[in-house]
Structures are given as C-alpha cells and as structure tokens.
Amino acid sequence: MGLFGFFSTKPKNRLALDLSKVKVDMHSHLIPGIDDGAQNMEETIAMLAKFEALGFSKIITTPHIKHPTYPNSSADILDGLIEVRKQMKLAGINLELEAAAEYYFDETLLEKIKNKDLLTLGDNYVLVEFSFIHPPSFEDLLFDGLIKAGYKPIVAHFERYNYFLGSIKKAAEWRKRGVNIQVNLLSLTGHYGMEIKKQAEMLIDACEFDFIGTDCHRIDHLKILEENLTLPYLEKLNNYMTKNRLL
Numbered sequence: 001m002g003l004f005g006f007f008s009t010k011p012k013n014r015l016a017l018d019l020s021k022v023k024v025d026m027h028s029h030l031i032p033g034i035d036d037g038a039q040n041m042e043e044t045i046a047m048l049a050k051f052e053a054l055g056f057s058k059i060i061t062t063p064h065i066k067h068p069t070y071p072n073s074s075a076d077i078l079d080g081l082i083e084v085r086k087q088m089k090l091a092g093i094n095l096e097l098e099a100a101a102e103y104y105f106d107e108t109l110l111e112k113i114k115n116k117d118l119l120t121l122g123d124n125y126v127l128v129e130f131s132f133i134h135p136p137s138f139e140d141l142l143f144d145g146l147i148k149a150g151y152k153p154i155v156a157h158f159e160r161y162n163y164f165l166g167s168i169k170k171a172a173e174w175r176k177r178g179v180n181i182q183v184n185l186l187s188l189t190g191h192y193g194m195e196i197k198k199q200a201e202m203l204i205d206a207c208e209f210d211f212i213g214t215d216c217h218r219i220d221h222l223k224i225l226e227e228n229l230t231l232p233y234l235e236k237l238n239n240y241m242t243k244n245r246l247l
C-alpha cells in the first residue's frame with residue numbers, strides 16, 4: 001500500500017433510504033396552478049420525472065383544499081389529474097398517479113364529512129392539516145366525525161406544528177384513538193429548521209408515526225431529499241414498516 005493509499009480514507013459504503021421500498025409517496029402538490037405547489041405543467045412533469053428517478057412507483061398527489069385561499073373542489077382536482085396523467089404519458093414517465101387532497105381543518109371540512117365529499121387515499125384514508133399558528137380546538141369533533149363516517153384520518157406533518165414542539169404526547173394520544181400520523185421526509189433534513197428536525201426524530205425514535213411523505217411543492221424539495229438520503233434518520237426509516245405500501 002502506498003503512502004497516500006494508507007492515509008486516504010475510503011468512501012464509506014453508506015446505506016441510504018430505499019425509496020423503491022417505500023414505493024408510494026402520499027403527500028405532494030403536483031396539480032398545476034391550483035395551490036402553492038407546481039405552477040405549470042412543465043414544473044409538474046419535471047417533478048414527476050424526479051420522483052421516478054428516485055425510485056418511487058406510485059404518487060398520490062394531495063393539493064390543498066383550504067377556504068378561502070385554495071377553494072378547490074374534488075372535481076377541480078380530478079380534472080387536473082386527468083390532464084397530468086395525459087402529459088405524463090406523453091413525457092414517457094412510468095408512474096402510477098392518483099390524487100386526493102390535503103384538507104385544512106375548519107368548519108367547511110365538517111360539512112364535507114357530512115356530505116361524504118372527500119377525496120381519499122387507499123382504503124378511505126383522509127389527509128388533514130391544522131393551522132401552523134393556533135392549536136386545533138375542536139379536533140375531537142373532526143376525528144370522531146371522520147371515523148364515524150368510515151374514514152381514517154391522517155394528520156399531515158405532525159412535527160411541523162410549532163405549538164407541539166418538544167412533545168409528541170399528542171401524536172401518541174391521537175394514534176391510540178385511530179388517527180394516523182404522517183412525517184415529512186424533508187423535516188429530517190433540517191429543511192424547516194432544527195426544532196422541527198428534532199421533533200420528527202422523536203416521532204421516529206418512539207415509533208409514533210404511520211406514514212412518511214415528501215410534501216413536495218417544487219423540484220428543489222426532491223433535490224434536497226436526494227442529497228440527504230444517507231442521513232442517519234432517513235436511513236433508519238428502512239427499518240420501519242410504514243403504511244405507505246398499503247396505499
């Protein structure tokens with residue numbers, strides 16, 4: 001062995017999170033121009049190509065439904081899905097593509113539950129999000145309403161709600177009553193800040209989560225994920241059986 005060979009450090013044979021085993025991404029914003037995600041078809045197609053290159057085989061995209069900011073109807077989303085599928089095929093991207101929604105928690109959502117007007121993921125899962133600023137005050141009503149109507153609630157990116165930072169007790173409490181918890185993969189990269197990263201790590205260490213998602217709004221999000229797949233907490237996810245594959 002030469003001198004330089006002796007002193008040089010071999011690149012470590014690191015593992016990485018295997019996204020082909022996660023298979024399904026269940027949280028993203030890919031229908032062009034209807035929320036704060038992809039703004040045109042070009043961006044949508046670039047993101048879908050990246051999803052395919054990363055190893056995913058199925059994408060369930062989840063545009064925001066939030067009044068009055070994103071007043072999307074189920075029909076708006078499903079019409080958008082048809083167009084994206086068409087363009088995706090033309091671009092030669094080989095992914096299964098479905099659409100549901102990320103429902104903002106307010107009284108309009110309770111109305112939608114009553115009318116059974118909800119777009120679902122897999123076996124009747126419904127993705128819901130709360131305000132980032134004010135803790136939810138009548139979430140019991142929401143969860144009961146969803147469960148009684150035969151839906152399975154998923155709380156989007158639990159780790160991003162500032163008012164819960166430092167404690168994952170609520171996640172554990174909610175999971176006991178049949179509510180699913182979703183973690184954003186980007187949270188584990190530090191993309192949203194160190195406190196949110198820590199909160200996501202706590203959920204993983206305690207195994208108080210069910211789904212993982214990219215919550216991809218633009219291609220940069222997928223690039224950040226790609227660059228960080230060897231982060232220990234992302235690698236760690238290989239050891240967990242998330243519910244993504246059920247979708």
Ligand SMILES: [Fe+2]
Pocket residue numbers: 027028029102156215
């Ligand atoms: Fe989202």
